[in-house]
Amino acid sequence: MKLKYEIEKLNSIIEEKLDIDSINTKEKTSDQVLGRMIACNILMDNGVTPAGLAQYYCKDRSNFYHYRKKHNTYIENPKIFPEYIKLYEAVEEDFVKRATDFRLLDKLQRMEVLDSINKNIDELLVRRTDVLKTL
Numbered sequence: 001m002k003l004k005y006e007i008e009k010l011n012s013i014i015e016e017k018l019d020i021d022s023i024n025t026k027e028k029t030s031d032q033v034l035g036r037m038i039a040c041n042i043l044m045d046n047g048v049t050p051a052g053l054a055q056y057y058c059k060d061r062s063n064f065y066h067y068r069k070k071h072n073t074y075i076e077n078p079k080i081f082p083e084y085i086k087l088y089e090a091v092e093e094d095f096v097k098r099a100t101d102f103r104l105l106d107k108l109q110r111m112e113v114l115d116s117i118n119k120n121i122d123e124l125l126v127r128r129t130d131v132l133k134t135l
Helices: 002-018 030-045 052-059 059-078 083-097 104-134
Strands: none
Touching: 002 030, 002 052, 002 083, 002 104, 030 052, 030 059, 030 083, 052 059, 052 104, 059 083
């Protein structure tokens, strides 16, 4: 649950900077795609996997691999899309400032693992109940 809260915090920072309603939609306006790309790359920089992002954003994980490839291209060649780099750095700086714990970025990956474990435990409990009913 903490990972979801941090993703929502990051999304709100991006939505504020881009002056849009939401980046977590099925729409593909340029600002929404740019916002999702920045959010996902900041999260992937801090250990969140594309599979974890796919689960939150309800998108195929191949989108996040594509975002990563584009991110690397823009970072290696800043003249291609300087606005992206400027926005990425501003959002990352705000996200770190708003973090409730200065070690938050190290915790993102651990929170994702804990969320995954909790989900697996819930699934196992449901399966256990189903097996017990058959006995």
